[in-house]
Amino acid sequence: MLKKVQPKVWGAVAAVLIIFLVSWGLIRRSHTAKETETIKRKAFAKLDPSLIKNPDAVTARKIEKIQDIFRRKKNAGFNGNVLIVQKGEVLYQNSFGFAHLKEKDSLTVHSRFQLASLSKPFTAIAILKLIQEGRVSLDDSVQRFFPEFPYHGVKVDMLLSHRSGLPNYIYSFPDSIRHGKKYPSNLDVIEWYGKVIPTPTPYNRPGRSFNYCNTNYCVLAGIVEKVTGEPFGQFLNQQIFAPLGMTETFLVTDTSSAAVENRTVGHQFGRRLEKDYYDGVVGDKGLYSTTTDIYRFYNGLTKGLLLDKKLLDEAFKPRSFERAGIRNYGYGFRMHIKEDNTARFLYHGGWWKGYNTMLWVCPEDEAVIIVLGNSYNRSTYDLRELLQVIHGDEKIAEIEKDI
Secondary structure, eight states: OHHHHHHHHHHHHHHHHHHHHHHHHHHHHHHHHHHHHHHHHHHHHTSOOOOOOOOOOOHHHHHHHHHHHHHHHHHHHHOEEEEEEETTEEEEEEEESEETTTEEEEEEEOOOOOOGGGHHHHHHHHHHHHHTTTOOTTTTTTTGTTTSOOHHHHBBBHTTOOOSSSOOGGOOOHHHHHOOOOSSHOOOOOOOOHOOOOOOOOSSSSSSSOOOOOHHHHHHHHHHHHHHHHHHHHHHHHIIIITTTOOEEEEEOOOOOOHHHTTTTEEEEEEEHHHHHHHHOOTSOOOOHHHHHHHHHHHHHTTTTOOOOOHHHTTOOOOOOOOSEEEOOOOOEEEEEEETEEEEEEEEEEETTTTTEEEEEEETTTEEEEESSBOOOOOGGOOOHHHHHHHHHHHHHTTGOOO
């Protein structure tokens, strides 16, 4: 009798055990997902810097020095917005001048500036997200996405790190290939490279050396559109802007009322600059944003809300190694490196049609400087005095000649 019952008993036990293990696995997966969501919510809650209340004497002195620096910058012609945050608290935030010089409409914290090349970090993160999802590989050639692209051997990692050797699209095409087309898109530019005869001469062979070139990021934005089947701006909004609460950041190609609200215009020598022929090419430029939204981007990125740490470390890894020195480039980020080849400072600037922009970060001191200008002025890039105030003379003295 026992022998007849035993298989049934063991079968029942096995079934119960399987059900238990499956159920425990589901519960565990659910618990892990909840833990992850909790972590994300806590991180998201800290994306906005808080105002310093009752600063101590040292901090108050630091703020006073920063105010004096920007008072002098304003007198030297700086027209724009600034945000400086350290350890999650606002050291300084202010607006100087006008969104439109002729109309004399004062800038506010909500004023949106064309980021110019400061758009590149966003493009790099968009591609890295696709890599994280397994939809793109760093070793993929451009021909995987655009078979007619005439430059062979160019890989995604070379585009990201400016090691492709590609020629600059802004100077590549004669009127005969443009055929009078106004405001070409990224896909137009990529298609032109496959058409034009003779093919524009590359700067160098792929992978040989670093050469900063806007074509790299034009092609990367094109790859995003090709892989996702979505407009580049839509992908950025869904995958980067919306998750980080960046409600004031849009591509120049977005003409909706929400996108054009609070946009500034670029000026040079006091004159408004009109739309450029290549304004519709994005990825290398083209984002309009605010100082606060740029802070949300960097803060959310480093809190793990967009990429896992391993892939983010790749973005911050120096990849320009031909010349000795502290200046370098990773994936979408410039950097000053230390002796151990890690980044002391991360940064990216931009210039396009009257706009000057700068994001400068010191990870060690948890300091973020964001300066956006819409009337061409070199003082936007001159951060030496600010860095001395924020980081101290001793640290800055080590690299002062290279800032």
